[in-house]
Amino acid sequence: MKHFLRMLIQVCLYFYCKFLWRCLKFVMRKLTGRCELQRICYNTKPGASRTMKIETSLRDSKSKLLQTSVSVHPDAIEKTIEDIMELKKINPDVNPQLGISLQACLLQIVGYRNLIADVEKLRREPYDSDNPQHEEMLLKLWKFLKPNTPLESRISKQWCEIGFQGDDPKTDFRGMGLLGLYNLQYFAERDATAAQQVLSDSLHPKCSKFSKAEWEKKRMDKAIGYSFAIVGINITDLAYNLLVSGALKTHFYNIAPEAPTLSHFQQTFCYLMHEFHKFWIEEDPMDIMEFNRVREKFRKRIIKQLQNPDMALCPHFAASEGLINM
């Protein structure tokens, strides 16, 4: 009974707040002569803070047109903006900037949703060793990471050198499907120096801290590093979850002037690999068994960073040069 009453009060409170909000919007509209979308565009600077406010406003709107506008096809955006302007009785000649701002926001919003769909499609496609395209990508990954060592055969213990679990990497892609391979290959190809550095560090990250003799002794005890490719697949999982949960909106709305694309996502992956590697060395874990603890701590840190609306997971290395604008 007590529980029921509490729930009832919460429901009433919700409707009351919603009603108050609507009243406030109505009064503001009468006072300023501008609708909510206009007020947002005039009062907040472009980037994540503006786009996210516009997104909430559109989604919570009582008009069907505004509600559905966040999921229209990218080609229909211009038409939708015209419809919205008409519905809100805004004269485009008096407010030329508004249409452009709204369009930019909507492109980002729709683009983010489509990016989720694209990424999900790749994730769902399992690695297939009968597919020559998949095989070629895998072999390329080896070539980019180990340009000076030829792979002796397709099924080989050598795969362990770049951090796969066994002699055939195909089973390691599992839940992340092709997305894991795409990301790893992108990192190894576009950011080759960094990727090779991370790979070599991952084999013995603490090397610099010890004298050579000490290091040799230490290595006898146990392998301190982590498995590059497996960690890459785990970081892909992290990036994927950040994307789907919407946490990456801040980042993409700040860096992509229009719709974010798959390569933006892959750059984010490169950045996360980089940062994770730094984080791993800072954390200085005892051994690989601490991986999940370190990964969780890293995830929390990234999420906290992304809560700041001005945040962009600023890629500061080769793969993303010339991409930061806005």
Next chain:
Amino acid sequence: MGLLSILRKLKSAPDQEVRILLLGLDNAGKTTLLKQLASEDISHITPTQGFNIKSVQSQGFKLNVWDIGGQRKIRPYWKNYFENTDILELAELLEEEKLSCVPVLIFANKQDLLTAAPASEIAEGLNLHTIRDRVWQIQSCSALTGEGVQDGMNWVCKNVNAKKK
């Protein structure tokens, strides 16, 4: 009967905690099994670096299941987890002293695949019938569909008592 007496009753009979080690080769399906036990989504599984742990309630027991990566590089760490283990799920470790008399459950996983070997064949291959010093059981299952997993856990709950006595 008031709320207080119920609370007291709960307090006097705390759940018995059981520690289960889940070991096996890489890509055997240990994490999938773990997630299936905890009724979690099994479509996003990535290879395990280190270990995962989940607690599951079953028949008045609190099962702490440890899922440890099967990669060759990680296998040397398995022995760190042997202390206080109540149920074990792999055969090669029978020699280990810390694990003497720990009941063994072998999951013959991936039975949803047509090419999977039946449990009886695996039992023969592992020479399970030569085990004399502990109780053991082989359970065919599919972590993907969840078939057989619960049966295995029921066996675990039944045999933990036998070991503790």
